[in-house]
Amino acid sequence: MKELSLHILDIAQNSIAAGCSLLELSLTEREGLLTLVIADDGRGMSPDFLAAVTDPFTTTRTTRKIGLGLPLLRLAAEQTGGDLSIGSTVGVGTTVTARFRADHIDCPPLGDMAGTVAALVQGAPGIETVYTHSTGRGAFTFDTREIRAVLGPDVSLAEPEVFQWMREYIGEQEETV
């Protein structure tokens, strides 16, 4: 993964697959530390599965016995002197937290967060997605509930035209932080 935003896109698919109704993404940049949190209210993981989840030979997919999403994110975080932690409760949800030392030479660029958030919403239009990005310069929040309130019940968030709007809108917000 060349960008942190691609890791986020990848890991958030797990939340969607876990049947969540609310997906919360947050990025916080403070004093050289970049913290990303992916939290959902999906079905959660058993303690046994949770203990093994960053092992590449643990996966929920059925096409292969290997799952690299979380192992790759853990590696990326640890390479910068950061870390990965995961909390999960069956029936309640899962929270993945990755911390990166932003000034470390191995810290990947954040990349295209607007593309990631818009793609997540387009792929799972029934889920409420909240994305918060906060830096020393400011903060903004994107919330699909606000978008849905404007679009009404008949227009899906998966529509190509809505995707374009979200992508550009979030892109502009990203410039402010």
Add this chain to the structure above:
Amino acid sequence: MKSLEELKAIREKMQKQVGLREESDDNIRVVVGMATCGIAAGARPVLEAFLQEVDKRGLKNVTVSQTGCIGVCRLEPIAEVYVPGQEKVTYVKLNAEMVPKIVADHLVNQQVVTEYTIGAAE
């Protein structure tokens, strides 16, 4: 600046066409693989390119959606095209530059872009 007003305008435009996409029998589906393998290989720009082209051309009979791992990770990014009454077509090793041709030739003009298919790659 993008505003919520623009979103309102999209809503008003869409409401006139609501139902067209799902209800028509000639609905074409494009499915992009967005698992770890696909994303690492560059599936996000491919998905974006499909959405952009479908929006630009105003193709109301095309649905773009996402799925997990399609199973041939080494050929990612992969997109599958389902045209009613025809066999599924699997495009492999895609990038955003290849997408406009697939949309124009296959989705609009019903001509499969053979050189991008899994049959040509294997």
